[in-house]
Amino acid sequence: MNYQGVINRYRDLIHLPTDIDPVTLLEGNTPLIPVPALAEELGGGFELYIKFEGLNPTGSFKDRGMTAAMTMAKAKGAKAVICASTGNTAASAAAYARRAGLRAIVMIPEGKVAVGKLAGAIAYGAEVIQIPGSFDEALSLVVEISQKSTVELVNSLNPYRLEGQKTSSFEICDVLGQAPDWLCLPVGNAGNITSYWMGFKQYHQLKNTGLPHILGVQAAGSAPLVIGHAVDHPETIATAIRIGRPARGEEALAAAEESTGKIIAVTDDEILAAQKMLALNGIWVEPASAAGIAGLKAQIQTGSINVNQKRIVAICTGHGMKDPDIITSKMTKPTLLPADYDAIEAFILRKP
Amino acid sequence: MNYQGVINRYRDLIHLPTDIDPVTLLEGNTPLIPVPALAEELGGGFELYIKFEGLNPTGSFKDRGMTAAMTMAKAKGAKAVICASTGNTAASAAAYARRAGLRAIVMIPEGKVAVGKLAGAIAYGAEVIQIPGSFDEALSLVVEISQKSTVELVNSLNPYRLEGQKTSSFEICDVLGQAPDWLCLPVGNAGNITSYWMGFKQYHQLKNTGLPHILGVQAAGSAPLVIGHAVDHPETIATAIRIGRPARGEEALAAAEESTGKIIAVTDDEILAAQKMLALNGIWVEPASAAGIAGLKAQIQTGSINVNQKRIVAICTGHGMKDPDIITSKMTKPTLLPADYDAIEAFILRKP
Numbered sequence: 001m002n003y004q005g006v007i008n009r010y011r012d013l014i015h016l017p018t019d020i021d022p023v024t025l026l027e028g029n030t031p032l033i034p035v036p037a038l039a040e041e042l043g044g045g046f047e048l049y050i051k052f053e054g055l056n057p058t059g060s061f062k063d064r065g066m067t068a069a070m071t072m073a074k075a076k077g078a079k080a081v082i083c084a085s086t087g088n089t090a091a092s093a094a095a096y097a098r099r100a101g102l103r104a105i106v107m108i109p110e111g112k113v114a115v116g117k118l119a120g121a122i123a124y125g126a127e128v129i130q131i132p133g134s135f136d137e138a139l140s141l142v143v144e145i146s147q148k149s150t151v152e153l154v155n156s157l158n159p160y161r162l163e164g165q166k167t168s169s170f171e172i173c174d175v176l177g178q179a180p181d182w183l184c185l186p187v188g189n190a191g192n193i194t195s196y197w198m199g200f201k202q203y204h205q206l207k208n209t210g211l212p213h214i215l216g217v218q219a220a221g222s223a224p225l226v227i228g229h230a231v232d233h234p235e236t237i238a239t240a241i242r243i244g245r246p247a248r249g250e251e252a253l254a255a256a257e258e259s260t261g262k263i264i265a266v267t268d269d270e271i272l273a274a275q276k277m278l279a280l281n282g283i284w285v286e287p288a289s290a291a292g293i294a295g296l297k298a299q300i301q302t303g304s305i306n307v308n309q310k311r312i313v314a315i316c317t318g319h320g321m322k323d324p325d326i327i328t329s330k331m332t333k334p335t336l337l338p339a340d341y342d343a344i345e346a347f348i349l350r351k352p
Numbered sequence: 353m354n355y356q357g358v359i360n361r362y363r364d365l366i367h368l369p370t371d372i373d374p375v376t377l378l379e380g381n382t383p384l385i386p387v388p389a390l391a392e393e394l395g396g397g398f399e400l401y402i403k404f405e406g407l408n409p410t411g412s413f414k415d416r417g418m419t420a421a422m423t424m425a426k427a428k429g430a431k432a433v434i435c436a437s438t439g440n441t442a443a444s445a446a447a448y449a450r451r452a453g454l455r456a457i458v459m460i461p462e463g464k465v466a467v468g469k470l471a472g473a474i475a476y477g478a479e480v481i482q483i484p485g486s487f488d489e490a491l492s493l494v495v496e497i498s499q500k501s502t503v504e505l506v507n508s509l510n511p512y513r514l515e516g517q518k519t520s521s522f523e524i525c526d527v528l529g530q531a532p533d534w535l536c537l538p539v540g541n542a543g544n545i546t547s548y549w550m551g552f553k554q555y556h557q558l559k560n561t562g563l564p565h566i567l568g569v570q571a572a573g574s575a576p577l578v579i580g581h582a583v584d585h586p587e588t589i590a591t592a593i594r595i596g597r598p599a600r601g602e603e604a605l606a607a608a609e610e611s612t613g614k615i616i617a618v619t620d621d622e623i624l625a626a627q628k629m630l631a632l633n634g635i636w637v638e639p640a641s642a643a644g645i646a647g648l649k650a651q652i653q654t655g656s657i658n659v660n661q662k663r664i665v666a667i668c669t670g671h672g673m674k675d676p677d678i679i680t681s682k683m684t685k686p687t688l689l690p691a692d693y694d695a696i697e698a699f700i701l702r703k704p
Contacts, residue, residue, distance in 0.1 A: 002527050003383060025634050026383030031355060031409070033378050037453075055407050057383070057635070059673055080700070091636075099634035101389075105700055110688065116468065119676035119683065123631040128686035129699060137691050144693055151700065175354050279475040282377050282451035283409070284443075321411055321673035324471035331471065334480035336462065339489050341496055347481060348432070348457055348503065 003029055006064055006167040007071065013170065013202060014163045016068060023070040023100040027063035028167055030055045032175045032313070038281045038293075039312075043300050046307040049180070050283055051172060054319030058120060060240075061165065061192060061317045062092035068164030069154040070096040078152040080105060082145055084138035085155075086188070086239050087117025088318055093154050094124035105151065107131060107138040114239050114286070114323035134234070136245040139189075156191025157247050165192060169199025172313055173209040180212050182305070184292035185315035187216040187225060187263060188241030190248035192317065197255035212313070214261035215305070216252055217295030219288070223265035225249055237268045237326065240288035240318060266294040273297075275320075284320030292316070355381055358416055358519040359423065365522065365554060366515045368420060375422040375452040379408045379415035380519055384527045384665070390633045390645075391664075395652050398659040401532070402635055403524060406671030410472060412592075413517065413544060413669045414444035420516030421506040422448040430504040432457060434497055436490035437507075438540070438591050439469025440670055445506050446476035457503065459483060459490040466591050466638070466675035486586070488597040491541075508543025509599050517544060521551025524665055531555070531562040534657070536644035537667035539568040539577060539615060540593030542600035544669065549607035564665070566613035567657070568604055569647030571640075575617035577601055589620045589678065592640035592670060618646040625649075627672075636672030644668070 005024030007014055032049050039048035053061035070093075073081050080103035083093045090106035090113075097104035106121055110130040121128055131138055139155060146153035156162065173179055179200050187193050193216045203209045218226055222234030222242050231244035246252060256263045266274075271287050274294035278285055292314040299305045320327070337343045357376030359366055384401050391400035405413035422445075425433050432455035435445045442458035442465075449456035458473055462482040473480055483490055491507060498505035508514065525531055531552050539545050545568045555561045570578055574586030574594050583596035598604060608615045618626075623639050626646035630637055644666040651657045672679070689695045 026385050026404075029381070029383075031378030031381075033409075052378075052409065055409065057385075057404065057407065059671065082700075095631075095634040095636070098632050107696070108686065115680060116673055116676045118686070119679040120636060120673065122683045122686075123628075123636045123672055123679045124634065125632045129696060130686040130688045131691040132688070133691040141691060141693065141696060145696060145700070148693075149697070149700070276475075279447075280450050280477045282447040282476065284447070284472060284475045319411065319671075319673065320475055321468055321472065321671065324468045324676070327471040327475045328467060331474040334460065334470070334474075334482040336482050336484070339483040339485040339493060341493065341500075344459070344481060344493060344497060345501070347479075348434075348497070348501070 005067055006164055007067055010167050010170050014068065016071065016163065020071055020075050022067060023074055023096055024067045025057040025063065025095060025099055027056045027067055028171065032172060033283065035281050038277065041277060042297055046309065047311040049313045051168060051313055051315045052283060053315060053317050054285055058091045058095045059319040059322050060088040060092065062088045064167055065156060065161030065164040066092040066096040066154065068160040069158045070100050072160045073102065073152040074100040078102060078150060081152045081154045082142045083154045084135060084142045086135050086242060087113040088240055089155065090126060091117055091120030091124060094121050094126035098125055103127065107142055109133060109135050109138055112239060112242060114325065116322045116324055135243050139247065156189055162191060162195040162198060165195035166199030169196050170203055173203050179210040180313040181310040182215055182312045183212040184215040184217065184296045184312065186241050186288045186291035186317060187218050187252055188243045190246035190252035193255050194248045194251040197259060211259060214255050214259040215295055216256055216263035217291040218263065218265045219271060219291065220265045220267045225252055225263045226265040238271050238288035238291060240286060241291065264295050266291060266298055270294040270298060279320065283316065285316040286318040286320055286322040287326055289316040289318050357419055358516055359419055362519050362522050366420065368423065368515065372423055372427050374419060375426055375448055376419045377409040377415065377447060377451060379419055380523065382407045384524060385635065387633050390629065393629060394649055398661065399663040401665045403520060403665055403667045404635060405667060405669050406637055410443045410447045411671040411674050412440040412444065414440045416519055417508060417513030417516040418444040418448040418506065420512040421510045422452050424512045425454065425504040425506065426452040430454060430502060433504045433506045434494045435507045436487060436494045438487055438594060439465040440592055441507065442478060443469055443472035443476060446473050446478035450477055455479065459494055461485060461487050461490055464591060464594060466677065468674045468676055487595050491599065508541055514543060514547040514550060517547035518551030521548050522555055525555050525561040531564045532665040533564060533662040534567055534664045535564040536567040536569065536648045536664065538593050538640045538643035538669060539570050539604055540595045542598035542604035545607050546600045546603040549611065563611060566607050566611040567647055568608055568615035569643040570615065570617045571623060571643065572617045572619045577604055577615045578617040590623050590640035590643060592638060593643065616647050618643060618650055622646040622650060631672065635668065637668040638670040638672055638674040639678055641668040641670050
């Protein structure tokens with residue numbers, strides 16, 4: 001009952017020194033929400049669940065890996081950590097660095113980070129550097145800095161990040177009793193797909209929980225793993241996966257192949273449609289987080305995967321509150337009415 | 353292991369028909385985060401925990417009550433629900449209405465709702481009405497509408513809201529093994545303080561878990577329960593508690609009195625300082641949510657409560673992502689640097 005975060009929960013399965021005291025904000029333990037109505041909208045005949053990773057402490061799945069990375073950074077005596085980020089990693093790194101008593105330096109590509117995310121990094125006290133380049137350039141720089149200094153890298157190149165992130169696979173198996181048939185998730189820097197696959201394989205070895213097929217979904221304007229080469233100027237409204245040179249690209253492709261799954265691309269319009277579909281089922285996620293459902297929908301529509309009688313989990317990596325501008329920039333204005341009963345009754349009866 | 357939301361978890365303790373199928377997004381089960389460093393900053397000598405209710409599905413504690421209210425609305429055959437809201441209730445009502453297949457009509461006071469919250473209500477598909485008045489006027493109107501029509505009221509005047517919200521008290525007792533010595537929380541419309549007190553009393557009767565003293569905290573510009581009369585034009589940056597005529601004011605005063613606690617007011621500056629203090633400990637909450645810590649700090653500084661060796665829980669009702677503007681409007685701009693190793697190294701060595 002007394003939940004103590006992902007490291008303590010899965011201590012024996014995470015490659016960390018066992019005597020170490022975790023830096024934790026009690027991340028993980030996120031709900032696996034059954035969405036039968038959404039499954040029906042997609043054609044029906046299968047079970048569908050959303051793993052809502054937006055309910056981690058800083059609003060995204062990054063916290064799972066950050067607890068492990070920050071635990072090790074603190075144990076090694078680091079005084080500062082650094083990362084490149086499209087926003088979610090920045091907020092998570094900053095929050096966990098504070099928790100550990102370390103400085104957090106985050107580098108973000110100028111003008112390409114959702115405002116709710118930047119606000120988070122600042123709120124948590126990060127030292128934020130913007131560079132006039134892409135995420136990929138920022139990542140190269142922070143790697144160089146971590147190699148030449150005592151500043152610890154906490155991007156998902158840090159192997160402890162993957163160790164923490166794989167715990168979501170364990171949680172899914174624990175709730176369902178076994179792995180799902182398909183796991184659908186967005187793919188950006190490809191650390192997450194890599195960790196899920198690691199986690200499912202590890203749990204299967206230990207507990208015979210089975211293995212899912214993995215459906216990795218990129219945004220069409222930022223789909224290096226689909227088109228087969230790096231993208232110099234990735235473009236998509238799904239800022240969290242606007243990455244042209246995925247650090248874990250090889251592992252992602254291997255996960256898709258080993259799992260008899262695939263990595264596909266969907267358009268921004270498909271992503272936004274899936275975001276809306278999720279929100280109208282009560283789950284508001286940031287655009288990138290809707291990529292898994294967008295990809296699933298596309299695959300079902302083209303008959304590319306057989307979902308009949310299958311159990312499918314889609315990972316929603318970040319909360320919709322991370323990127324309110326996507327909504328506010330095109331939202332219907334509230335209806336302004338006088339504070340008067342008749343006017344309001346008329347509005348209600350007229351609608352929808 | 354298979355978590356199914358607050359109604360199923362505490363079914364026997366919630367006054368709802370037992371054969372009813374809950375409308376749930378798996379709300380509740382939020383972390384109780386120990387914050388020893390923050391306790392030290394406040395003077396030390398006591399245990400301090402944050403109950404982080406911002407990690408509910410729509411980002412605030414409102415989801416706990418909404419699952420119960422929406423479950424009953426659906427069971428009664430309602431086709432639409434209505435509420436007045438400073439933002440959090442709106443998002444929650446909209447999400448749960450969607451989950452139940454009902455219309456959600458939400459009324460908000462014009463220009464007094466944080467943008468991240470309005471975005472949420474819109475994203476979840478609410479029909480949003482703005483009126484040129486206060487929250488209190490909006491509440492009067494929706495009450496009238498619910499009385500004269502079949503539209504179901506889901507404000508905290510709805511008794512099922514309190515039934516759901518009290519489950520947070522149960523969770524706290526389950527984690528700590530007993531009630532804390534003090535419970536600190538913001539007070540706006542006063543439904544939440546009322547439900548916590550209900551919950552602690554009920555659990556104590558059943559399980560002998562003890563009772564906390566309750567420290568309810570209002571914003572100085574919106575403190576009717578402190579000054580002893582309604583406030584016609586409440587003002588505070590803590591939009592979630594900008595309420596001049598609390599619907600549950602009597603119950604709140606009774607909770608403070610029965611628990612040998614108190615209701616106090618803190619300034620907006622104190623609230624913002626507490627918000628910053630929380631964020632720099634890794635927990636970013638919306639301004640209103642910091643009121644509990646702000647009040648605790650003030651009470652400790654004036655020696656008004658004895659915290660020595662005590663165990664204290666502060667309720668943080670909503671996530672910081674609900675109100676990013678509070679941060680962005682006054683945030684230090686990120687430092688713009690060339691994508692160049694030397695420049696970045698110099699920045700890191702110079703700081704802080």
